[in-house]
Amino acid sequence: MRRDFDWKPLLLVPALALLALPAVGSLPTWFTLTIAGLAMGMIVFIIASGLTLVFGLMDVLNFGHGVFIALGAYVATLVLGCMGDWTQSQSIIANLVAVLPATVAAMLVAGAVGLAFERLIVRPVYGQHLKQILITMGGMIIGEELIKVMWGPDQIGLPLPAGLRGSWQWGDAAIEKYRIMALAAGVLVFGVLAWTLARTKIGLLIRAGVQDREMVESLGYRIRILFIGVFVAGSALAGLGGVMWGLYQENVIPQMGNQVNVLIFIVIIIGGLGSTTGALIGALLVGLTANYTGFLVPKVALVSNIALMVAVLLWRPEGISPVARSR
Amino acid sequence: MLRRILSNDLPRSGMLTMLLLAIFLGLAFAPFVFPGIKALNVAAKILVFIVLVASFDLLLGYTGIISFAHTMFFGIGAYGIAIAVTRLSPSWSAIAVGLACALALSLVLALAISLFSLRVRALFFAMITLAVASAFQTLASQLSEITGGDDGLTFRLPEVLSPAFRLSREPFLGVSLNGRLVCYYLLFILAVVLVLTLLRIVNSPFGRVLQAIRENEFRAEAIGYRVVLYRTLSAVISALFATLAGAMLALWLRYNGPDTSLSFEVMLDVLLIVVIGGMGTIYGAVVGAVLFVIAQSYLQDLLRLGSEVAAGLPWLAALLSPDRWLLWLGLLFVLSVYYFPSGVVGRLRVPPSDEGAR
Numbered sequence: 001m002r003r004d005f006d007w008k009p010l011l012l013v014p015a016l017a018l019l020a021l022p023a024v025g026s027l028p029t030w031f032t033l034t035i036a037g038l039a040m041g042m043i044v045f046i047i048a049s050g051l052t053l054v055f056g057l058m059d060v061l062n063f064g065h066g067v068f069i070a071l072g073a074y075v076a077t078l079v080l081g082c083m084g085d086w087t088q089s090q091s092i093i094a095n096l097v098a099v100l101p102a103t104v105a106a107m108l109v110a111g112a113v114g115l116a117f118e119r120l121i122v123r124p125v126y127g128q129h130l131k132q133i134l135i136t137m138g139g140m141i142i143g144e145e146l147i148k149v150m151w152g153p154d155q156i157g158l159p160l161p162a163g164l165r166g167s168w169q170w171g172d173a174a175i176e177k178y179r180i181m182a183l184a185a186g187v188l189v190f191g192v193l194a195w196t197l198a199r200t201k202i203g204l205l206i207r208a209g210v211q212d213r214e215m216v217e218s219l220g221y222r223i224r225i226l227f228i229g230v231f232v233a234g235s236a237l238a239g240l241g242g243v244m245w246g247l248y249q250e251n252v253i254p255q256m257g258n259q260v261n262v263l264i265f266i267v268i269i270i271g272g273l274g275s276t277t278g279a280l281i282g283a284l285l286v287g288l289t290a291n292y293t294g295f296l297v298p299k300v301a302l303v304s305n306i307a308l309m310v311a312v313l314l315w316r317p318e319g320i321s322p323v324a325r326s327r
Numbered sequence: 328m329l330r331r332i333l334s335n336d337l338p339r340s341g342m343l344t345m346l347l348l349a350i351f352l353g354l355a356f357a358p359f360v361f362p363g364i365k366a367l368n369v370a371a372k373i374l375v376f377i378v379l380v381a382s383f384d385l386l387l388g389y390t391g392i393i394s395f396a397h398t399m400f401f402g403i404g405a406y407g408i409a410i411a412v413t414r415l416s417p418s419w420s421a422i423a424v425g426l427a428c429a430l431a432l433s434l435v436l437a438l439a440i441s442l443f444s445l446r447v448r449a450l451f452f453a454m455i456t457l458a459v460a461s462a463f464q465t466l467a468s469q470l471s472e473i474t475g476g477d478d479g480l481t482f483r484l485p486e487v488l489s490p491a492f493r494l495s496r497e498p499f500l501g502v503s504l505n506g507r508l509v510c511y512y513l514l515f516i517l518a519v520v521l522v523l524t525l526l527r528i529v530n531s532p533f534g535r536v537l538q539a540i541r542e543n544e545f546r547a548e549a550i551g552y553r554v555v556l557y558r559t560l561s562a563v564i565s566a567l568f569a570t571l572a573g574a575m576l577a578l579w580l581r582y583n584g585p586d587t588s589l590s591f592e593v594m595l596d597v598l599l600i601v602v603i604g605g606m607g608t609i610y611g612a613v614v615g616a617v618l619f620v621i622a623q624s625y626l627q628d629l630l631r632l633g634s635e636v637a638a639g640l641p642w643l644a645a646l647l648s649p650d651r652w653l654l655w656l657g658l659l660f661v662l663s664v665y666y667f668p669s670g671v672v673g674r675l676r677v678p679p680s681d682e683g684a685r
Contacts (some may be wrong), residue, residue, distance in 0.1 A: 021502050061450060063457075127427050131664055133393050134598065151646050172601060199375065203368035212672050259590070263463045267456040273450075309455075310443060314617030317447050 009277075010318065013284045020292040033291045039179035041047040042186020043248060043288025047241030048264045048271075048279045049193060050234020056210035056229045056274025060122055063128070065238055066257025067143030071113060072106035072239025073246035074151055075159050075257060079105045095161035099247075106243045107236040113143075114235025118228055140257065147254045155253045158246045182244055189237070190280060197276065206230060210274050224325040233304075254258035266305050270312045272319025280318055285312075333529040334521060334530040336630045338610060339657020347610060350617050354515060358508055365624075371579045373512055374518040376561065380600045381612035382568030382673045388607030389529050390447045390561040391541030396440065396456035397597055399463045400566040401432045402589035407432070408495070409480040409583040410473060417483040422578075429570050437566035449544075449558065454506055464589045479584020488513070488578065514575050521571060526609050537561055571613050592653065599656060602663045605670025613684075614671050627652055 017034050024030040051065045057255035093269025120138040125131040137236050160178055167176040197203035209216045241249050245260060246252045267286050286305055293304035312320060330337065338344045353360065357370035383397050408422055414580040415421035430533025439561065440459060467474050474480065478526055492506035505573035528534055536557050548554045577583045587593075604615020630647055637643040645651070664669075669677070 032651070061454075063453075085461060098515055121661070128394060129450060130387075130391060131668070133450075134664050136659055137598070138657050140666065141657035142661065143651060144653055145657060149651060149654070155648065224591075237674060262458050266458050269458075300466075306458055306462050309458070313443050313447075 001065055009281050010282060012320075013288070014060070016285060016288050020288070023166070023218060023296060024292065026172075028174075029295070031170075031173040032175060033295055034288065035175050035179055035183065037288035037291035038284060039182040039186070040248065040290060041284035042183055042268055043189070043241055043244045043279050044260070044263055044287060045283035046186060046189050046244065047238050047260060047277055048267045048283055050237045050273065051264060052268045052274055052276060052279045053206065053210070053230050054227075054234050055268070057206060057213070058126070059129075060126070060132060060231075061136070062122065063133055063261070064117065064140035064143060065234075066259075066261035067140055067147075068110040068114060068119070068235040068238035068257075069242035069245065069256060069260050070144065070147055070252070070257035072110045072242030073158065073252040074147060074156075075106040075109045075239070076102040076152075076243040076246060077156055078213060080158070080161075093165065095164055098161055099164075099243075103240055103243050106239040110239025111236035114232045114238075115228070117235070118231045119305045122219070122231070126219075135230065140233055140261075144254050144257060151254070153254060157250050157251050160247055166248075178247065185244065189240070192278065202226070202229075257264070263305070266309050268319075270309055270319055272316075272321045275321045277320070278319055278321040330581075332504075335531045336526055336609075338676075340675045343614075343672060346614060346675075350613060351478070353520075353574070358511060365506065366509060369624050370622060373516055373616050374514045375576045375579065376596070376600065376616040376620055377613050378518050378575060379520045379569055379572035380597055380616050381609050382521050382565045382572065382614050383597050383629075384601055384604075384606065384609055385525060385529060385537075385568070386561055386565040387513065387601055388605075388611070389534060389539045389541060390558055392445070392558060392562070393453040393458045394565070395453060395594060396460040396463075396564065397565070398570050398589055398591070398594045399460045400437065401573040401576070401593065402463070402467065402585070403433050403579040403582075404429045404570035404575075405588040406467070406480075406573075407570070407584040408574050408577035409475075409482055410467070412482045412484065413480050419441075419485055422485070422574075426571075426574050429566055429574065432498055433566045433570040434563060437563045438559065441562040445562070446555050446560045450564070460589075461591075464585060464591075467589055468585050476583065477585060479582060479587070480654035481582045484510075484578065484581055488528060510579060514579060514618045517571070517575055521568060522609065522613065525568065529609060533557070533560070541607075595653070595656060595660070597661050601662070601670075602660065603660075603670055605672030605674075606668070607677075608670070608672045611670050612674040618671070 013141075017037075020028075020033075021030050024033060035135070047065070047069055051062060053244075055061050080098060083098045083101075117139060121135055122132070125135050162177045163180060167174040195203075197207060205216060205221055205223075205226055209226060213223055219264075242256075245256070249256075263286060267282040268279055269282075270285060271282035285308060289304050289308050290301055294301045338347055354370055354374065358367055361367070361370065379397070379401055383394070386392055386394055386397070404426070407425040407427075409429065411421045411425025415424065436459075440455055441452070444455040454651060468477050483489065487506055488510045489506045491505070492509070493504065536547065536552050536679075539550075539552070540554050540557055544554055546601065547557075573588055578589060600615035600619045601612065602615075603611075604613070605611030628651065634644050634647040637647055646654070667674070
């Protein structure tokens with residue numbers, strides 16, 4: 001494995017960043033945009049990681065993944081709304097104490113709903129791609145509508161805690177505090193995820209299952225239970241990503257799940273279905289592209305991601321590092 | 328004769344034959360049997376949706392691949408007419424130019440999407456179409472100089488199709504013979520021709536290959552059919568028919584905006600109609616579209632009524648509010664995919680005695 005490590009995709013991210021430098025022009029602006037892009041990329045990666053693992057493990061493509069994103073963000077609005085004293089405080093520690101339970105609550109709720117979603121929506125249609133796509137899409141719509149019933153159809157503000165607002169000056173470049181935090185949280189989650197996948201028994205089984213499900217089963221492991229675990233963990237991660245995304249935008253709307261879903265699909269297509277490394281690279285590329293083009297030509301920001309996807313697919317038709325081979 | 332017109336694909340069920348005949352006659356004489364502006368609008372919408380859903384059925388039911396960009400092609404058709412007529416003149420030549428440009432754009436886009444996604448795996452197609460469609464929707468509302476943005480475009484049509492035009496001074500059977508009537512029958516003829524053409528396509532040798540691919544992709548490839556090529560062709564043909572349906576919509580409404588033709592809600596309607604009507608049977612599109620559009624036009628009133636009754640219970644009232652129409656659609660959709668996957672037509676075609684055997 002190590003001797004033929006595929007290093008080319010890893011160069012894509014710095015290459016894209018350097019390519020954008022002359023286009024953006026000024027170094028401080030470029031620096032701000034790059035940090036913003038990386039932060040956005042990490043958030044998108046957190047959301048996409050669960051989806052791509054679920055696909056790799058069980059060949060299940062969950063079009064309803066976006067529900068957990070929106071759900072997580074809405075739960076966070078509830079929890080943070082109850083903790084006014086802590087969020088108003090200028091101390092970053094108090095703010096983090098407020099954000100932590102909100103995040104935990106969001107992950108728990110999203111995970112629990114993920115469990116129910118798996119049982120009710122996904123399980124009856126295993127192995128039938130066509131129905132799977134239709135059913136999970138239906139689940140997505142139902143979830144979005146239920147969110148509208150509970151929280152109303154309009155946009156709700158999700159203000160950042162006071163201490164996390166504003167930005168640090170670093171030379172001429174202004175870097176928003178929250179983006180650094182999001183970046184740090186993203187790196188942390190990626191570290192935990194990578195460690196779990198690479199160093200633990202469960203991670204070993206997941207990776208083995210992605211490569212060859214039947215073989216793992218014939219060795220006596222119950223891949224169903226493993227799969228449910230991954231599905232729930234993936235939903236919880238989507239909930240966490242939803243909180244971070246909501247704080248990044250400073251508002252939540254019921255349609256946010258659908259909007260982020262589109263980004264995530266682009267990410268996992270770029271990364272190659274089933275690959276976590278691919279998803280990370282894809283997410284960073286998408287985050288950077290979105291921020292650079294958002295600055296240079298705002299009108300084509302979303303189209304630029306599709307152009308990016310097309311470019312990657314021209315280079316590698318199955319994505320950057322496909323794991324799940326066509327079965 | 329009839330056998331040839333229907334491409335040898337008869338309804339194969341007495342009930343279904345009656346139903347289709349009733350729908351055909353009902354739509355053919357709709358302006359005379361169901362007077363009133365609302366009824367005529369519903370009938371015209373049914374015609375448009377029959378074509379749109381039948382073209383989607385070619386892709387989903389016959390080829391077995393899912394596209395979430397079908398409304399994009401629908402929108403391209405509608406915008407093609409709208410933009411050409413607004414920019415050039417309210418004339419037939421402008422309509423022809425708009426339609427030709429829309430068809431060309433759909434052809435190029437469908438070809439590009441298919442070649443990028445279908446050569447890897449059919450699953451990619453669903454994801455890429457979703458992404459492209461949402462980008463296109465954003466683009467359509469952003470480029471407001473051309474598309475009119477979120478407000479859309481209202482335009483005038485050639486004299487013959489406008490309400491002011493009179494075929495004769497005297498009303499015929501109590502219905503005034505104006506341009507709207509001409510427009511309705513134009514749509515009707517178009518819908519009949521397009522549906523029969525689709526029926527011809529799915530029952531041709533080409534259509535049989537598509538079904539073979541749906542049933543077993545690997546085996547079809549092994550027999551020697553280029554699966555990618557056939558799937559791509561199917562996606563392109565389906566996109567072109569959707570574009571034509573979009574043009575029909577624009578002709579009828581004399582207006583087009585992102586909500587009427589591009590929105591995800593329309594896509595959901597199409598999915599639901601295909602599933603309810605019966606996938607893989609062009610007739611399913613006809614039956615489903617009639618049931619669905621009528622339900623949509625009149626059931627929302629029912630929900631409003633329910634919401635008013637439940638006013639004492641705020642939770643129930645919120646669930647029953649007409650704004651939550653999509654919630655019930657979504658539930659209906661999931662339940663039909665589970666318990667009713669063959670749809671109305673599939674159910675009617677299987678004799679009750681065989682059902683246990685299936």
